Amino acid sequence: MTAMPATPTALPPEAQDPGRPSPGWRLRLYTVIFEADTRAGRTFDLTLIAFIIVSVAVVVLDSMTGVHARYQSLFQALEWFFTLVFTVEYIARLLCVRHPMRYARSGFGIIDLLAVLPTYLAVLVPGLESLIDVRVLRLLRLFRIFKLAAYVHEFGSLVSALAASRRKIFVFLSFVLLVVLVMGTLMYVVEGPQNGFSSIPAGVYWAITTMTTVGYGDITPQTSLGRIIASAMMLLGWGTLAVPTGIVSAEFIAQRPRVPTTRTCRECLSEGHAPGAHFCCDCGARLLPWQHDSAEAR
Numbered sequence: 001m002t003a004m005p006a007t008p009t010a011l012p013p014e015a016q017d018p019g020r021p022s023p024g025w026r027l028r029l030y031t032v033i034f035e036a037d038t039r040a041g042r043t044f045d046l047t048l049i050a051f052i053i054v055s056v057a058v059v060v061l062d063s064m065t066g067v068h069a070r071y072q073s074l075f076q077a078l079e080w081f082f083t084l085v086f087t088v089e090y091i092a093r094l095l096c097v098r099h100p101m102r103y104a105r106s107g108f109g110i111i112d113l114l115a116v117l118p119t120y121l122a123v124l125v126p127g128l129e130s131l132i133d134v135r136v137l138r139l140l141r142l143f144r145i146f147k148l149a150a151y152v153h154e155f156g157s158l159v160s161a162l163a164a165s166r167r168k169i170f171v172f173l174s175f176v177l178l179v180v181l182v183m184g185t186l187m188y189v190v191e192g193p194q195n196g197f198s199s200i201p202a203g204v205y206w207a208i209t210t211m212t213t214v215g216y217g218d219i220t221p222q223t224s225l226g227r228i229i230a231s232a233m234m235l236l237g238w239g240t241l242a243v244p245t246g247i248v249s250a251e252f253i254a255q256r257p258r259v260p261t262t263r264t265c266r267e268c269l270s271e272g273h274a275p276g277a278h279f280c281c282d283c284g285a286r287l288l289p290w291q292h293d294s295a296e297a298r
Contacts (some may be wrong), residue, residue, distance in 0.1 A: 016137075029094040034264040035288070048089065083119040090116060090198035098266055106269055161251035168247050176240060182206040183233055187226060195222045211237040263287060 035041045055078070061067050062075040090112045094100040103109045146278040162169070184203030191197040197206065206219045210233040221230050263273040267285035279286055 026096045029092060033093055033096060051082060051085055079119060083116055087116045091092060103269055158252060165247045165251045169244055172243055172247070180204050183207040183229065187221065187229060190223060190229065191221055191226045191266050207233060210234060213237050213242055
C-alpha cells in the first residue's frame with residue numbers, strides 16, 4: 001500500500017513570500033516612513049523636512065559671531081533637540097526594515113548617520129562642530145513628497161541620456177581639446193611671455209576660459225593678431241556650448257516616460273516603481289500593495 005504524502009505544514013508569511021514584509025507594527029512604521037504617497041507618509045516627511053530646514057538655519061545662524069555670542073545657549077539646546085529627533089528617526093528606520101545593515105550601508109542610511117554623528121562626536125572631540133553642516137544633505141528628501149519623485153526619475157533619465165550619448169560627447173570633447181591646444185599654442189607664439197602667455201599650458205588655460213565665455217581677464221591678448229584670434233575663440237565658444245546640449249537633449253527626449261512613485265522595495269530599498277508593479281524591477285522581490293489617498297478614503 002502506497003503511503004500518502006504528508007500534508008505540508010503551513011509556512012509563515014515570511015517563508016511563503018520572502019519579498020513581502022511581515023505584518024505588525026514594523027509594517028505600519030515602514031509604511032509611514034518610506035511610503036510618501038500615503039497621507040501619513042507625507043505628514044511624516046513634511047514634519048521631518050521642517051525639522052531639517054530649521055536645524056540647518058540654526059547651524060547657519062550659529063556660524064555668525066555676533067549671533068552666536070548672543071544666542072549660544074539657545075542654539076546649543078536646539079542642536080541637541082534636533083539631534084535627538086534625528087537619532088530617533090534613524091533608529092526607527094533601522095527597526096522597520098527587514099535588513100537594517102543593508103539600509104545602514106545605503107546612501108540615505110549613511111547620510112542619516114552623518115546627520116547625528118557630528119553632535120555626539122563634538123562632545124568627545126572639540127572642534128568637530130563644523131561637521132554638523134553635513135545635515136544639509138538630508139534636504140534631498142524633498143524629492144520624496146508631493147510627487148516630487150518625478151524629479152528623481154527625470155534625473156535618472158538624464159543619466160541614461162548621458163550614458164547613451166557618451167560616445168558622441170567623447171568625440172566632441174576630443175575636438176574641443178584639440179582646438180584649445182592649437183589655439184593656446186598659437187597664442188603662446190603670437191603674444192609671448194611678455195603679455196602673460198608664459199607657457200603653452202597658460203595659453204591653453206586662456207583658450208578654455210575664452211571658449212567657455214568665462215573670461216577671467218587675468219590673461220589678455222595685447223597684439224592685434226592676438227585680439228583677432230581671441231575674437232574667433234569667443235564666437236566659436238557660442239556654438240561649442242550648444243553642441244553637447246543638443247546631443248543630450250535628443251537622447252533625453254527619446255527616453256520613454258513612465259509614471260514614477262515613491263514605492264520602495266522592502267528588500268533592496270530601491271524607489272520609483274510603477275503603480276501597477278507587483279515585483280521590484282531591481283531585485284525581483286514582491287512589492288507591497290499599492291496604497292494611495294483614494295484607497296485610504298475608501
